[in-house]
Amino acid sequence: MFWLTLIIGLAGIAVTLFLAGKRVLFLWNLFKSGQPAPERVASVKRDPKGDVEGQVTEVFGQRKLLKWTIPGLAHFFVMWAFFLLATVYLEAGVGLFFGLDAHIPVLQTWGPIGFVQDFIAIMCFLGLVVFSIIRIKNAPAKLDRKSRFKGSHTGGAWLILFMIFNVVWTMFFYRGVLSAMDHLGFGKAAFGSYATGKLFEGMSYDTLEILGSIGLLLHIGVALVFLVIVVNSKHLHIFLAPLNVMFKRRPNGLGAAQPVLKPDGTNLDFEEADPDEDLFGRAKIEDFTWKGFLDFATCTECGRCQSQCPAWNTGKPLSPKLLIMELRDHAFHKAPYFMATEEQQAAFTDEQKLAMEVDKPLVAEDGVIHPDVLWSCTNCGACVEQCPVDIEHIDHILDMRRYQAMIESSFPSEAGVMLRNLENKGNPWGMGEMKRLEWIEELDFEVEVIDEKIPEDAEYLFWVGCAGALEDRAKKTTKAVAELLHIAGVKFAVLGPMEACTGDPARRLGMEYLFQGMAQQNVETLNDAGVKKIVATCPHCFNTLANEYPQVGGNYDVVHHTQLLADLVDNGKLVPVTPIEENITYHDPCFLGRHNKVYKQPRDIMAKVPGVKTQEMHRCKDKGFCCGAGGARMWMEERIGKRINTERVDEALETNPDTVSTACPFCLVMLGDAINEKKSAGEAKESLEVVDVAQLLIKSIKAEVPAAAE
Structure with a gap:
């Protein structure tokens, strides 16, 4: 029986290695044929700590999946079953080559190991039950746009669930027979296998030996078939996910857009680029x-x-x-x-x-x-x-x-107007450069405008941004921030007409060469002025200055205005005193929140304003819903489906707010437009408005106290 089992097992292994090996070779050659990405390997070499942390948190810790609690837990146990039950397959290999009574010392005799193996196998089975329930609830007949499985190959998923189930039951069958033969070194510690073994009590040793060999071949055979299926299906992620996590952009693949690179990993200079040799994006x-x-x-x-x-x-x-x-x-x-x-x-x-x-x-x-x-x-x-x-x-x-x-x-034709304005006027609206100074005239104190060098007593350059200087609603935020810095005694200066768009809309549209030219010009201006620290009110400017300008030689200490204001409030330099008795819901700007992980400071500011009652929308923080302006969509028409800003305002209205707050001029405009539409339709109260967090703070600090109260 031993030799027959060995021959069948070896034949199955040989066929599997051939079929799986052929597919793996194809994948290897495919990956190898891709364009070079030397910066990926270099980034790993520069940050081994980040590499290890990524594997621990993302692969072994399943951090992202556990945000989806029930399916996350199910996947956690199924994933760990793959790791831990590999030891059972090692035992099966020993049984195949050396007989059913062979044991590896400790690995096949120490009770706690047997307990963990059986426990994880049972938890894996429960995970399969959870997955089955989820997929039954999302059956193909119900797969509308709201289902995350819409468009997925659900049939392949059922096959994988079935194969994992086969791994579990053949394991207990095989080990149960070994327990009945008194060949299971763990004894009662392997509680599941021991209980299964009770089903085989009373059978002759010869019968048990035949059943043990059948169980062994079934258990190994399932794994071999499973391997062939995996390398030819979407479940290839079992092997590739750790590699993808290892070579991702640190820390999270967000923030900076990546420059166009040459094969050696250096930035492509568009002044010297050759369209016949260099890749300008992906054509095929x-x-x-x-x-x-x-x-x-x-x-x-x-x-x-x-x-x-x-x-x-x-x-x-x-x-x-x-x-x-x-x-x-x-x-x-x-x-x-x-x-x-x-x-x-x-x-x-x-x-x-x-x-x-x-x-x-x-x-x-x-x-x-x-x-x-x-x-x-x-x-x-x-x-x-x-x-x-x-x-x-x-x-x-x-x-x-x-x-x-x-x-x-x-590209969408209306975006062409924005690009021409950027080229000719340095801002998406095509306004004259002197317009950037008009907001200053509405203040009752003097703002330092840089002529050549930033003044020595100026701690920050206030990067106003195109919207902050030129868009009427965003100007209110600009003036509020300037007043707050003045009250707190923070010295700052502005570039005024020397400031130009950071180039973010051009880059996000795909017009990289225009971005590169604008970025280099701005970096030259900032470096010549001796700028070291920048505060910005626009998350898009903030992200570009902090994360993308280092790509073209601009290295600055950049903060968003909510970060700076929250620090000033914490240190007592800004003290909100007048209550604002309003129910406020906060909208997370994508380029401030998800791209740069600034969630806490805007909420901290609101929490310090007396009277404010905050209520979160059901999609907030890292699951926040976009206003629809990013990716240069601010300058494109939205002709398909429901407007994104309308969807977001519908979510905001569910909280019955008196005010919607945010921390981005683009969000201010997009949400404001949607709220105005709702007001016109009678679906929102007339008093509802969208304001920046800075406007709430200045309102509480500067609100006039009634004479009687004085």
Whole structure:
């Protein structure tokens, strides 16, 4: 019986290694064919601590998945079952090669190990029950847009659940027989296996030996079939997720947009670039880097990104999940062609090329990605924040936008006006540079405007931003911040007409060369003026100055105004005294919250204002919902589905607020427009308004006290 079991086992292992090895070799060659991404490897070498922390928290700790408590816990136990039950397969290997009575000292004899193995197997089974219930509730007939499984391959998921179930029951069957034969070294400590063994009591030793061999082959056979299925399915993430976490952009794939890089990892200088040799974004699937291919292959189709996407939730065609799946499927189809030699490519028939999607454009109405999908993205970062395997959706969307914008000149027409204004006037509205000083005239104190050098007694450069200087509603925030800094005794100066747009709208649209020119000009201005510390009211300016300007030589200590104001309140330099008896709900700006993790300070400021009662919207903080302005969407028409700002205001109205507060001029405009529409329709009270947190603070500090109270 031993030799027959060994021969069958070895034959199964050989076939599996051939089939799985063939697929792994294909994937290896696919990743290797991707464009270089030397900065990924370099970043890991520079930060081994971050590498270890990523594996501990994201892979072993399942940090992101545990935010979704019940499915997260289920996945946690199933994942750990893979790790811990590997020891059971080691035992099975010993049984295959040395007989059912062979033991590895300690590993197969120490009681606590047997207990942990049986416990995790039972918890894994309970996790399968949870997954089954979730999927039954989200059956295909019910898969509307609100389901995160919309578009996922649910059939493959059921197959995987079935295979994991087979791993569990064959384990208990095999170990139960060993227990009945008195060959299970753990004794009663392996409580599940011991209990199963009771079912086989009374059978002859020869019968038990046959059953043990069958159980052994079944247990090993399930694992071998499982391996072949995994490497050919979306569950490849079992092996790829740790790699994807390792090579992600630190710390979280958000914040700075990545520059266009040359193959050696240095920034591409557009003044010297050659369109025939250098890649201006992604024109076709083979233009993606090996990290891009790794992202595509790692997708689990869980749909957490889709469930949080503001575009998808308002009826637009963009689903971050479906976008990654479409890029993955296209890469797998076309890989045999672009990995082949020119001679081999010439030998492919037209039918083969059609099957490999050789001539299918990457971005086109009949392409892999529809243009409406590409231009629906607000760059809010919800997809990247929620992805449990750290896929960087925004990077891929931005890279495809770059080719469309810079090479094809294909982008929403209204965005062209914004680009021309940036080029000619240095701001998206096309206003004259002297307009940037008008808000100062409305103050009752003097503001220092930099001529050449920042004054020695100025602690901060106040980066006003285009909206803060030129948009009437945002000007109120600018004046409030200036007054608060003046009251607190914080010396600051402004650039006035020397200030120009940071270039964020151009970069997020994909017009990288325009961003690069504007950024270099601003960095030169800031460096010549001797600027070291900057405070900004616009999260987009804040993100660009702090995270992206270092890419072009601009290194500054940058804070958002809510961070600085919260510190001044904590230190007693600003004291809110007059109560504001209002119910206020706070909207998290995406580029302040998710991209830069500033959630606490705006709320701390409001908490210090007497009388304020705050109530969170059901989507807030890292699950906050976008206003619809990011990703240069501020300057594009929203023609598909429900307006994102309207959806967000509907959520705000559910809290019955007297005021909606925020900390971003773009959000101020977008939410204000939606509230005005609601007022016109009679769906919001006339007194409802949107204000910046700084406006609330200055109102409490400066509000006039009635004469009787004095």
